[in-house]
Amino acid sequence: MIDVLYFAWVRERIGEPKETVETSAVTVLDLVNELRAREERYALAFSDLSALRVAVDQELTEFDAPLAGAREVAFFPPMTGG
Amino acid sequence: MSVRVQSEPFDAGAELNAFSMGAEGAGAVVSFTGIVRDIAGGLDVMEIEHYPGMTEKAISGIVAQAQQRWDLADVLVIHRYGALHANDQIMMVATASRHRVAAFEAAEFLMDYLKSRAPFWKKEHTKDGADWVDATDADEKALDRW
Numbered sequence: 001m002i003d004v005l006y007f008a009w010v011r012e013r014i015g016e017p018k019e020t021v022e023t024s025a026v027t028v029l030d031l032v033n034e035l036r037a038r039e040e041r042y043a044l045a046f047s048d049l050s051a052l053r054v055a056v057d058q059e060l061t062e063f064d065a066p067l068a069g070a071r072e073v074a075f076f077p078p079m080t081g082g
Numbered sequence: 083m084s085v086r087v088q089s090e091p092f093d094a095g096a097e098l099n100a101f102s103m104g105a106e107g108a109g110a111v112v113s114f115t116g117i118v119r120d121i122a123g124g125l126d127v128m129e130i131e132h133y134p135g136m137t138e139k140a141i142s143g144i145v146a147q148a149q150q151r152w153d154l155a156d157v158l159v160i161h162r163y164g165a166l167h168a169n170d171q172i173m174m175v176a177t178a179s180r181h182r183v184a185a186f187e188a189a190e191f192l193m194d195y196l197k198s199r200a201p202f203w204k205k206e207h208t209k210d211g212a213d214w215v216d217a218t219d220a221d222e223k224a225l226d227r228w
Contacts, residue, residue: 008131008203009214058136060199074133074201078217081161081202082116082173082193 002067004031006045007076010052013045028054028073029063045075053078083149083157085141087132089164094174101158105178108155112185113176114193120168124208130163130172133201137161144195148177151191152184159192161202194224 004021006014025031032049035042046052049063055074056065067073086092094115102111118128145157154177161173175192179185204215 005133007133007201008205055133055136055201058133058139060140074136076133076201077203077214078222079198079201080204080215080217080221081200082197 002031002070003072004035005072005074007074009077010045010075014041023067025067027063027067028056028061028065031067031073032063032075051077083142083145084159085138085145086160087134087137087141088160088162091162092160092171092174094171097158097160097174098176101156101176101178105156107180108178108185109180110182110185111176111178112182112189113174114189115171116173118166118168118170118172122206122208124210125168125206126209127207128166128168128170128172129205129207129212130166131203131205132161132163136201137163140200141196144192144199147195148188148191152177152179152188154179154184154188157188157192159196161196161200163202191228194221194228197221198225 002021002023005018011017023031023034025034032046036046053076054061054063056070057072098113141159156178158176166172175189177185177188198217198221206213
C-alpha cells in the first residue's frame with residue numbers, strides 16, 4: 001500500500017488530491033503505467049511525463065526511482081514558487 | 083535559520099527589522115520581497131497551492147545548501163499559500179553575513195532555488211477563467227549558474 005498524492009493540474013485531472021494504492025510496482029514508472037491502465041483520466045494526466053515531476057517520500061526524484069519501502073509518492077507539474 | 087510557510091499575511095518591514103536585530107555579528111543584511119503581479123490585467127485571485135510537509139523540508143534543504151556555500155549569520159524565508167491578490171506580499175527572503183557579497187549571493191541563490199525546487203504552484207483566476215502558471219526555461223536555467 002502506498003499513498004499517491006497529486007498537486008495542481010495533475011490533481012484536477014485525476015479528480016482527487018490523494019489516494020491509497022495497492023501496488024507491486026518496483027519503480028515510479030511501473031506505478032505510472034499501472035495507473036495509466038486504470039482509467040482514461042489517469043492516462044490523460046500521465047500522457048506526457050516530461051511535463052511532470054515526482055517526489056518519493058517528499059524528496060524530488062526521477063521516474064526510474066525504486067519504490068521499495070516508500071510510503072508516499074507525489075506527482076505534480078514543475079514548481080512555480082517565489 | 084527560520085523557515086515559515088503560512089497563509090496569513092506578514093509585515094516584511096517588521097520581519098526585516100527583527101531579523102537584522104537578531105543577526106549578531108552580521109555586517110550586512112540583504113532582503114527580497116516577492117509581490118503578486120497582475121500581469122495580464124484583471125487578476126481576481128492568485129491561488130498558491132503547496133505540498134505540506136515537503137515544502138518545509140525542501141526549503142530547509144535549500145537554506146542548508148546556502149549555509150554550506152556562504153558564511154551566513156542567519157537566514158529567514160517566509161512563503162505564503164492560499165488565496166492572494168495583486169500587490170500582496172507573497173514571500174520574503176533575508177540573509178545576514180559579515181560582508182555584503184555573501185548576503186547578496188545567498189539571497190539570489192535562495193530565490194533561484196525557491197522558484198523551481200520548492201513545491202508551490204500558482205494559479206491565476208481572472209474573470210475569463212483560471213490558469214496554472216507555467217514554469218519557464220529561464221527559471222530552470224537560473225540554477226545553472228550555481
